[in-house]
Amino acid sequence: MAEKQLMKGNEALSEGAVRAGCRFFAGYPITPQNEVPEYMSWRLPQVGGAFIQSESEVAAINVIYGAAATGVRSMTSSSSPGISLKQEGISYCAGADLPFLIANVMRGGPGLGNIAGAQGDYFQSTRGGGHGDYRLYVMAPNCVQEMFDFPKRCYETAYKYRIPSMILADGTLGQMMEGVEIKWPEIDVKTIEKPKWSLGINTERRERRMVGSYDLRDGMLEKMVLERVKRYKEIEEKEVLWEEKMTEDAEIILVAYGISSRVAFAGCKMAREKGIKAGLLRPITLWPFPKKRLAELAPKTKNFLAVEMSLGQMVEDVRLAVNGATNVNLFARPGGSPIFAEEVYKAIEDIVKKGAKEYATVK
Amino acid sequence: MQLLNEKPKSLLDIQMHYCPGCGHGIIHRLVAEAMDELNIREKTIGVAPVGCAVFADHYFNCDMIQGPHGRGPAIATGIKRSVPESVVFSYQGDGDLASIGMGEIVHAAARGEKLTVIFVNNAIYGMTGGQMAPTTLIGQKSTTTVDGRKPEINGFPIRMCEMLSTLDGVVYAERTTVHNVAGVVKSKNAIKKAFQNQIENKGFSIVEILSMCPTNWGTRLDNPSEATKYISDSMVKVFPPGVYKDISAK
Amino acid sequence: MYQGIRISGFGGQGVISAGVLLAYTGIIENKNVSFFPSYGAEMRGGTANCSVVIASDEVDTPIVSSPDTVIVLNEPSLAKFEPMVKPGGILIVNTSLIKTEPKRKDIKVIKVPCNEIADKLGNAKVMNMVALGVFAKATGALAIESIGKALPKVYKKLKPEVIELNIKALNEGAKLA
Structure with missing residues (x-):
C-alpha cells in the first residue's frame, strides 16, 4: 500500500x-x-x-x-x-x-x-x-x-x-x-464514448440533435416525465447505498449521513461501553434513500434516532420508511453548529434508559 | 427553367409559429442563409432563448439547445469551450438579452468568448403578451405601461450595442434593421460577418437587429406596413443603426 | 491512543502549517489523522487556530472541543483556549508574547519562550517548530524524527539547510518539555 x-x-x-x-x-x-x-x-x-x-x-x-x-x-x-x-x-x-x-x-x-x-x-x-x-x-x-x-x-x-x-x-x-x-x-x-445524444461537430452526417426540457404538445410533457420516472425507479432499485455498523442486535439505531455519521458512531461506541446496544445506519446515497432497509430493521429495534446538523429534515425520510413501525427520534443542531459525541450519547441514554418516546432534541 | 432562389438548407421546411409581419421569420432565414453560404451547418450549434424565438430549436437544421431565459451566452460559452472547433450562435430577444440575461451577455462579451450573438430588438415582450421591455421607447405603450413608458417611473431604454462596444472582448457590434429591403441586406451581411469572425477565431460578435412586432405594438400598428414605419419613424432615432465596433481586421 | 490538539496564534505565526505538519507526521506513523483549520473572516490579523487529531482508532470529529493539548502562541489565544483544555491535559504557552499567567490548576502548563529560542537559532520563523518540539516530547504522541521526515514532504520547496534549522528548533523545544 x-x-x-x-x-x-x-x-x-x-x-x-x-x-x-x-x-x-x-x-x-x-x-x-x-x-x-x-x-x-x-x-x-x-x-x-x-x-x-x-x-x-x-x-x-x-x-x-x-x-x-x-x-x-x-x-x-x-x-x-x-x-x-x-x-x-x-x-x-x-x-x-x-x-x-x-x-x-x-x-x-x-x-x-x-x-x-x-x-x-x-x-x-x-x-x-x-x-x-x-x-x-x-x-x-x-x-x-x-x-x-x-x-x-x-x-x-x-x-x-x-x-x-x-x-x-x-x-x-x-x-x-x-x-x-x-x-x-x-x-x-x-x-469514454461520446454519448449518442451529445451536441457537436456533425461529421458523420447524422440527424441534427436537440437538447432541451420542453414539449408543448398535448400530453407530450407527461410522456417525457414518465419515461424519466422509469429510470428513477431503476435507480431506486439498483443504486441505493448505505453502511451499517453494530445494527444486528441494536435496541437503538442511529441514522446519520456525512460528517454527522462519524459523530453518531462515536456516540454509539460510548453507549456500547455503557451497556446500551446502539448501532448506526449511514445512508451513503440520500436519493435514493435506503428506505427498504430501514423498513426491514424497524420491527427488530425499539428506536431510531436521526442525528443531523439541520432542523429535522432527514428524519422525515426515516419516518416515511419506518412508517410508524417503531419510535423515530431526532437529535438536531441547526445553524452551522457541530455535533459532539457526548451529546449524541446523552440523547441515546435519555431514549433508552429513561424511555423517552417521540424524543426530539433541537439543542 | 432556372432556379433563382430556394429555402436555405439550414432552415427546416416546417411552418413557423411567428405572427404575420413579425421580423423573426426574416431573421431566421438570414441566419440560415449565412450558415449555408459559409458552409458551416454541420459544425454549428445554436442556442434558442426564452421568448418568441423559443421554438428556434425546431426551425434551424443544425444541432440546437434550448435553455433558461437569458442564459444563452452562458450556455453558448459552455458549448464553445467544450468544442472549440464548432460554430456557436445564441439567438436572443430584448427581454432575454437586455433584461434577465444582462449579466450573461455582458460577461460573455467581456471574456471575449468566440461566439456569434443575434439580438432581436423589437422593444416589447412578445411571447408574454406585450409588456414593457428594457428597450421599450419613451412614450411607447405596453400592457405594463398603459399610458406609455415614463422615464420617472420606468426608466430609459438600454442601448446594447453602444454599451457592449466599450468592452475589450468585443470584436464586432453592429445594429441593423429588417423593416426594409436595404436593412435586410445589411442585416444579412452583418450576420455573415459575425459568423465569419467566429470561424476566424477573432472573438465576440453581436448583431442587434431592430424588428417589427405588429401584434404587440398596439392596435394602431397592428398591420405589417404600419409596424415597419414605427421602426423608421421612431425606433431608429433611439437605436441608430450602424457599426459600433469593428476591430476584426486587426 | 487518541490525541486531540488545538494550536492558536496570530496569522503568520505558522499555526496552520504546524497543524498540517502534525497531521502529516501522524500519517508517516501510520495513524489516523485529521486537521481542521479555522477559516473565513479571521484569516488575517486576528487569531488563527486549528484542530489536529492523531489516533489509532477512527477519528469521529475533526473539531476538537476538549483538547488533550493546547498550544497558544499569543495573548488572545490563551484567553480563548485555556478553558478548553481537558482536565489533566497540557497547555503549552509561548511566554515570549504571553505575559498573563494561566489560571488552571488541573492541567500541566509548560512555558516556553518560543520567539527568543527561534531568534537565537537565527530565524524567527521557526518559533512554531520550537512549540511542536515541546509538544512531541511532552505528549509522546509523535516522534521528533517523524516530524523531521514529514517536513520536506509537506514543504517541498524548503532548502535542506532550512529543514536542518527546523529540526534544530524541534530539538531545542524538546529539551524544554
Missing part, C-alpha cells in the same frame, strides 16, 4: 473528479468551497480541460448546461446560497436529461447564514431542489477519502441514467484534511 496523501476535502473532491474524467468546470467563489474552483483553475488545463470562473452561480450552472450537452464530463460546485441560485439551471439539466456533477459544500443557513459546516440543504438536495418533477442522484461522503472516491461513482450513475448527480458535503468535510489512499486508476477520457 502506498503511503496516504494528506489532502483537504475540497481538493480531494477536485482531484477525484479530474481522475474520474472531469474535463470542464464552471463556478463562482463562495466559502467554504473556494478550494474547488481554485484547484480546478490550474489542474484542468494540465489535462486539456476547460475552467471558467463565471460571473455568477446562475451563469455557472448554465455554462455547465452547455458543456454537459456536448457530452464532456463537467462539474460545478458551490455552497448553500450559491446552490439555491443554481436551482433553475439544475431543473433545466434534469429536464434535458443531462448528466453532470454538482458539489454542495453546505454552510449554515437560511439566507447568508454563516460559513460553518451544516446540513440544512437536505430537503433541497433530495427533493430535486428547483421547479418541476425531478430528482438528483445524491451521494453524501463522510470523510476526505470519500470526497476523493465519490465523483467517479457520481459520473458513472449520472451517465448511465442520464441524471444530474450531486455530492452533498459540508464545510467541515470541505475544509478538513485527512489521509487519502489512491485506490483506483485514473480514467482515460479517450476511452
